[in-house]
Amino acid sequence: MIALTPYGPWLAVGALMCAAAWTGREAAEEAPAGPTAEQCDRLQALYDAVAPCFCTEDDPHPQPLYTPDGTWDHAFVAHAFAPNERLEHVELRYPPYFPDTDAAARGRVQQVLATKAGRDRDYRFDWDEEHNRLRMTVRAALPHPVDAQRFVTAPTESVLGFTDPESTARRLPVIVDGQQCELPPVVWRTGPASTESHLLVVGPPGSGTSNLLRSLALQALAHSDLIVVDGTGEGAYSFLSGRPGVLAVETSPTGAHTALQWAAHETSRRLHTPAELSQSRPLWVIVDRPTLLSHLAHDQGHCDPQDLLETPLRHGRAARVTVALADQLPEAEEGLSATVRSRTRAKVVLGQMGSVDGDRINPVLGTAPAQPGQGHVRLGDGPTHRIVVPHTPDPQDSATAPALRTAVEGLLPAVHEPDATPVTNV
């Protein structure tokens, strides 16, 4: 110790440097690893794609967030990748002048981001207008489709389908693959107390719009009378004919005209006889492809069937008349009347992941093409939720699996056999 005393200060400095190096080594080990080169490339591709949506030539900011030769780390504040290197989450800043309340402007950004991040998945977009931030997150797959079955609901409630667990606190007991389980339902309320007593479902061909109308018809029949107008004329509802509560199933333009004219008169009659209203069963008017019927009526010089729907749509709520319509995209975007669009405040978009803003339907926001029966739903001014509709095929279709045919037929009200007692002449 005594021999080393003259070298004390040098030894102290050396010990200090060793300790600093050791601490630095630990810190370097603990620092989170940054994105890999491949991940950086992906983030830069995302930035390059979305930059034109956010940058303007006269950006007043000295260092704009988005420029044609900018880099992602300037604008993206968080990101996460799955082990397979696919993007799971990204949070980005955007300039304050971006019109983030404009649905079309948002839609453009969402479409670009979803396309670049992979169109085979569904994304959730959360816009934080207060802090000019946008979070994009990959959503988990929707639940497996539920087959047609009887649901435990109140008489004024219909199950449109099932949604993500975080979208509703309610759970409904259902049978999936023979097992009882509880799923989060999308329940649509009809009748005088409902603020969205009429429904419009749209989707591209084969997306399952008729399937949803069939599901609703079977649920409604438990408590209501029903008129079905099938604009396709394909007979996908003829299995309902002759069942108790089914007043008409029309497939021809003339039959459609007669049925809808009757529905309009019946709505007015109910309104003028309030004393009888509480005694009468609710009435459902189900119309598949009204734009096709309008087209045919126009060609033949007849009155537009959509005009005949005005009275049920405007006054049906008080008269306990519910209208449920289905139509195909893209025809529905131009071919539906203003009254149909504005009075159907419950809206479902199937077959494509999309969204509904007010009375506007935004069927494509660049997200994953959905399976038949999958899409989005919005009830009134509420939030848009994802939905999977119960599988309710036409039991008379030869392609329907026997088990499903039995399930759908089991939901039909039984036809009353005529009284077998022999009639004796007095």
Ligand SMILES: Nc1ncnc2c1ncn2[C@@H]1O[C@H](COP(=O)(O)OP(=O)(O)OP(=O)(O)O)[C@@H](O)[C@H]1O
């Ligand atoms: N919820 C669902 N779950 C599983 N399969 C479904 C669902 N909805 C529909 N499908 C299937 O998708 C196909 C198309 O359904 P549907 O006939 O209802 O479509 P659509 O939108 O009316 O189109 P189109 O009029 O062109 O047939 C059918 O084979 C149907 O069984």
